[in-house]
Amino acid sequence: MKPTSFHEAKARSFTPLPVHIADELSRYDAYLHDVRGLAAGTRRNQIRVVGLFLRQNFERRAIDLRKLRPDNIRRFLASQLGAGGSSSYACQLASTLRSYLRYRTTCGDQVCKLSAVILNPVHWKLASLPRALKPEEVGRLLDAVAGVRRWPKRSYAIVRLALDMGLRSAEIAQLRISDVDWREGTVTLKGTKTLRQDVLPLPAETGQALADYLQHERPVSSHPAIFIRQVTGRDQPIAPRAIQRVIKRACCRIGLPHYSAHALRHTLACRLVENGSSLKEVADLLRHRSLNTTLIYAKLDTPMLAAVALPWPGSQS
Known part of the structure; x- marks a missing residue:
């Protein structure tokens, strides 16, 4: 599968979601709110990433994580970071995908093989300085x-x-x-x-x-x-x-x-x-x-x- 360019991904993000993906995101959002207690802004960011992931893999078929392979995870991460994404964005992608897969385990899915390929990039804690105004x-x-x-x-x-x-x-x-x-x-x-x-x-x-x-x-x-x-x-x-x-x-x-x-x-x-x-x-x-x-x-x-x-x-x- 050819990696999705940044501009292609941006254009697709403005097109309506298929009904089955929208329903899945609605259930995941409820989980983030009711079980995880996350704020609206945090949920919105996670929903956006998971929406891109589901669209790339299940836009024209039912969502069935049993049909996914580790390479599907790798291709999604590569498509999002191919234009030179920052390490913080890479960490956000990894964290969000792991969160979604944890949610799917509560639905009865076996996702250990998929989770195993999601690795955080090297990101030294406290390595950067906060950007502040003089x-x-x-x-x-x-x-x-x-x-x-x-x-x-x-x-x-x-x-x-x-x-x-x-x-x-x-x-x-x-x-x-x-x-x-x-x-x-x-x-x-x-x-x-x-x-x-x-x-x-x-x-x-x-x-x-x-x-x-x-x-x-x-x-x-x-x-x-x-x-x-x-x-x-x-x-x-x-x-x-x-x-x-x-x-x-x-x-x-x-x-x-x-x-x-x-x-x-x-x-x-x-x-x-x-x-x-x-x-x-x-x-x-x-x-x-x-x-x-x-x-x-x-x-x-x-x-x-x-x-x-x-x-x-x-x-x-």
Whole structure:
């Protein structure tokens, strides 16, 4: 079978799915939600990958994993990574396929031979540095987003929530007016990625940006969401992807096209570490499930690293 090119795969992703594949993805999505407890964004990414996999192997026939061979798995991975995919994307593909095969075992399929050929690429833990904005870039970003023609106050409030509080796009989209305690200066996050309720301090500048948007730019609506949009005449919460687009466009506007919404979360963490906050404090603010997730920021603690660095051979020390 000839490997599918990137452009062919992209074109096929916009064509309607066969009914039998759509039904299978619906059942798998229910499993991810009900059994694994995964958030909507995570499920959406996994469904996309599994949809490509099923389409490549079962587009014109019933889904029967007994008819698959290890080479089918290898060909799918090769077709997705043939254009030079990153190691992180390769890890995502491997993890998603293993998750789907685990689901199929609950359906009674024997998939050990298929799972055995899914190997993670070499990906050294903590090998890369998180991409964060420099202080002068942060200033330019805030100036740029405050000067947009459409919804400037909304865009400014969104950027401040991500930059000052490290909120994820989905968390910003899900914020309700009742989640903000203006008297106590706190924000309550519900249904977050960690599946718990968190109460975070609301910085003064962030609160001012939110209040400015609510008082002067938010459409008059009884909807409880802070950031809303109109769809067929009805008010709905803004989608996480819209939050991402606001931040992405602002970064592009100041010449940082490769920065995303998550970079603002990294920027907050880096600023905290450089100002002397402990990794535990950073982990609590970012709501990491494990402290291991926060260890990447230890490499950005320049003063501490300098204090323990060994002298260069031949230098005076």
